[in-house]
Amino acid sequence: MKILNKYLLKEVTGNVLMVMLALIAMFSFFDLIQELEALGKGNYGLGKILLFVLLSAPGHIYDVMPVAVLVGCMYSLGQFARYSELVVLRVSGLSIFNIAVLLLKIGLMFTFVTFLVGEFVTPFSEKMAQRMRIKATDSVVAQEFRSGLWVKDGNSFINVEEVLPDATLLNIHIYEFDQNSKLVKARNAKGGQFVNDHWKLTEVSETSFGKDSVQVNQFAEARWISLIRPELLNVLLVSPEKMSAWNLYSYINHLSINKQKTTRYKVALWSKMIYPLACMVMVVLALPFGFIQQRATGASTKIFVGIMLGVMYQILNRVFSHLGLLNDWPPLFSAITPTILFLIAGLTMLYYVERR
Numbered sequence: 001m002k003i004l005n006k007y008l009l010k011e012v013t014g015n016v017l018m019v020m021l022a023l024i025a026m027f028s029f030f031d032l033i034q035e036l037e038a039l040g041k042g043n044y045g046l047g048k049i050l051l052f053v054l055l056s057a058p059g060h061i062y063d064v065m066p067v068a069v070l071v072g073c074m075y076s077l078g079q080f081a082r083y084s085e086l087v088v089l090r091v092s093g094l095s096i097f098n099i100a101v102l103l104l105k106i107g108l109m110f111t112f113v114t115f116l117v118g119e120f121v122t123p124f125s126e127k128m129a130q131r132m133r134i135k136a137t138d139s140v141v142a143q144e145f146r147s148g149l150w151v152k153d154g155n156s157f158i159n160v161e162e163v164l165p166d167a168t169l170l171n172i173h174i175y176e177f178d179q180n181s182k183l184v185k186a187r188n189a190k191g192g193q194f195v196n197d198h199w200k201l202t203e204v205s206e207t208s209f210g211k212d213s214v215q216v217n218q219f220a221e222a223r224w225i226s227l228i229r230p231e232l233l234n235v236l237l238v239s240p241e242k243m244s245a246w247n248l249y250s251y252i253n254h255l256s257i258n259k260q261k262t263t264r265y266k267v268a269l270w271s272k273m274i275y276p277l278a279c280m281v282m283v284v285l286a287l288p289f290g291f292i293q294q295r296a297t298g299a300s301t302k303i304f305v306g307i308m309l310g311v312m313y314q315i316l317n318r319v320f321s322h323l324g325l326l327n328d329w330p331p332l333f334s335a336i337t338p339t340i341l342f343l344i345a346g347l348t349m350l351y352y353v354e355r356r
Contacts, residue, residue, distance in 0.1 A: 004089075004102065005102060005105070008102055008103065008106065009106060011076050011079075011080075012072060012073060012076045012103065012106050013072075013106060013109075015072040015073075015075050015076045016068050016069050016071075016072030016073070016110065017068075017072075018072070019067075019068040019071045019072045019075070020061065020064060020065065020068035020072075023060070023064040023067065023068060024057055024060045024061060024064065027060045027063075027064070028053050028056070028057055028060065031052075031053045031056055032049065032050075032053050035049045035052055035053065036049065038133075038137060041136075041137045042136050042137040043136050044133065044136040044137045045136075048132060048133075048136050051129075051132065052129050052132060052133050055125045055126070055128050055129035055132070056125070056126070056129050057125075058117055058121045058122045058125045058126075059122045059125070059126050059242055061117050061121075061122075062114060062117050062118040062122050062242075063314075065110060065113070065114045065117075065276075065279060066114070066275070066278035066279050066281075066282050066310065066313065067282075067306075067307070067310030067311070067313070067314070069107060069110050069279045069282045069283060069286075070282035070283075070285060070286050070306050070309060070310050070313075071303055071306035071307055071310060073103065073107075073282065073283055073286035073287070074286040074289050074290075074302045074303065074305070074306040075302065075303055075306070076290075077286060077287065077289060077290025077291075078289065078290065078302045080290060081290050081291065086099075086290055086291065095354075096287070096291070096350065096353065096354050097354075099287070100283075100284065100287055100350070103283045103286075103287060104280055104283055104284075106283070107279045107280040107282070107283035108279075108280060110279040111276045111277060111279045111280055112276070114275070114276040114278075114279055115276040118242075118272060118275070118276065119244050119245055119272070120244070122242050123234070123238060123242060123243055123244040123247065126237075126238045126242050127234060127237050127238050130165070130237040130238065131165035131166070131237065134164075134165045135165055147159060147161070148160050148161035148162065148163075148171070149161075149163055149236070151228060152258040152259075152260060153226050153227050153228055153258065154227070154257075154258070155176060155177045155178065155179070156174055156175060156176045156177070156226075157174075157175045157177075158172065158173070158174050158175075158226070158228070159172070159173040159174075159175075160172050160173075161173075163233060163236055165237070167193075167194060167230035167233050168191060168192070168193055169189075169191060169192040169193075169199070170190070170191050171188075171189075171190065171191075172187075172188070172189040172191070172192050172201065173186070173187070173188050174186070174187040174188075174189075174224070183209055184208070184209055185206065185207065185208050185209065186206075186207045186209075187201075187204060187205070187206045187207075187222070187224075188204070188205045189201035189202060189203060189204045189205075189222070189224075190202050190203035190204075191203070192224065194229070194230050197225075198223050198224060198225050198226075199223075199224040199225075199226060199228075200221060200222075200223065200224075201219075201221065201222040201223070201224050202220070202221055203220065204218070204219040204220075204221070204222040205217075205218055205219075206218075206219065206222070227254055227257065227258075228254075229250075231247055231250060232247075232250065232251050232254055234247055235247075235251055240264060240265050240268035241268050241271065243268070244272075245269060245272045245273065248265055248268055248269040248272065249269060251265055252265050252266060252269065263324070263325055263328065263331060264325055266331035267321050267324055267325065267331045267334050267335055269331070270331050270332050270334075270335035270336065271317070271321070271335040273335075274335050274336050274339055275317075275339075277339060278313065278339050278342070281339055281342050281343045281346065282310075282313075282342070284343060284346035284347060284350065285309065285342055285343075285345060285346035285349075286306065286346075287346070287350060287353075288346070288349035288350050288352075288353045289302055289305070289306075291353045309342075313338060313342055316337075316338035316341070317338050320334045320335075320337050320338055321334055321335070
C-alpha cells in the first residue's frame with residue numbers, strides 16, 4: 001500500500017502541478033498584456049510591470065488550484081486506464097472506494113496548500129503589487145466617489161479625499177454628531193498617519209458648534225482615536241475575495257458596529273473557508289472519468305471536459321455570489337452551493353460507475 005501511495009502521489013501531483021503551471025502562465029501572460037497599456041506612465045517601466053505580474057501569480061495559484069486538481073486527476077486516471085493500471089488495482093482487491101480514499105489524501109494536501117496560499121501569501125503579494133503599481137504610476141488608491149472615501153465611525157462621518165498606498169491619509173474631514181444627529185464638531189486635517197494605537201493628524205482646523213456660538217481652533221498636530229485601522233484600508237487595495245480571512249472578519253466587525261451592510265464581505269469570508277475544500281470535491285468529480293472506456297473518450301477529450309467543468313465551477317461561484325448579494329441570500333448558502341452541487345454530481349457518477 002505504501003508503494004501504491006507513493007506512485008499515485010508522484011503521478012497525480014506531477015500532473016496537477018503541470019496543469020497549474022500552464023494555467024498560471026496563461027493568466028500571467030494576460031496580466032502582462034493588460035499592464036503594458038500603462039507602460040511609461042510615471043516611472044512604471046518594464047521591470048516593474050514584470051514584478052507586478054510576478055506578485056500577482058499567487059492570486060492565480062489560489063484561483064486555478066481546484067481546476068488544476070480536476071484536470072490533473074482526470075488526466076492521471078485516464079493514463080492509468082489506458083495502460084490498464086486501474087484494472088490491475090481492481091483485480092488486486094481495491095474497490096473504487098479504496099482508490100477514492102487514496103486520491104482524497106492527495107486532494108487534502110492540495111486543500112491545505114490552497115488555504116495557506118489564500119490566507120497568507122495572496123493577501124500580502126496582492127497588496128504589495130497594488131502598492132508598487134500605484135506608487136510607480138503616481139496614483140492614489142481608487143475610491144468609490146469623486147469626493148473620496150466615506151466611512152462611518154460611531155457617531156462620526158469621515159471623508160478622506162486621498163488614501164496613499166502606505167495608508168497615509170490626505171485631506172481628512174471629520175464630522176461628529178450627537179445622539180440627536182446634530183452636528184457638534186467638524187475637523188479638517190491636511191494629513192494623517194497611524195502611530196501606535198491612534199491617528200496623528202497634522203495642520204488641523206477644528207470647528208465646534210455650540211448652542212449659540214461657533215468656536216474655531218487651529219492645531220499643528222492632533223490625536224484622533226478611531227476604530228479605523230490601516231488593516232481595514234486594505235479593502236481599498238485588495239478585493240474582498242483576495243483578502244485574508246482575519247482581515248475580512250475585522251472589517252465585517254467594523255461594518256457591523258457601524259450598522260452597515262456586510263453581505264458582500266460575509267460571502268467572501270465563507271468562500272475563503274469553503275473554496276479550498278473544492279480540491280477534494282474535484283477529486284471525487286474526476287474519479288468516475290477514470291473508469292470510462294478509453295476508446296470512448298481519449299485523454300485530450302478528458303482534459304477538455306475537465307477544463308470546461310472547472311470553468312463552470314468558477315462561473316457558478318461568481319453567479320451565486322452576485323445572486324446572493326442581489327437577493328440577500330444567507331452568505332453561507334451563496335458560498336457553499338456550487339461546491340455542494342459539484343459534490344453531488346461527482347457522488348452520483350461514482351454510484352453509477354460502481355454499479356456498472
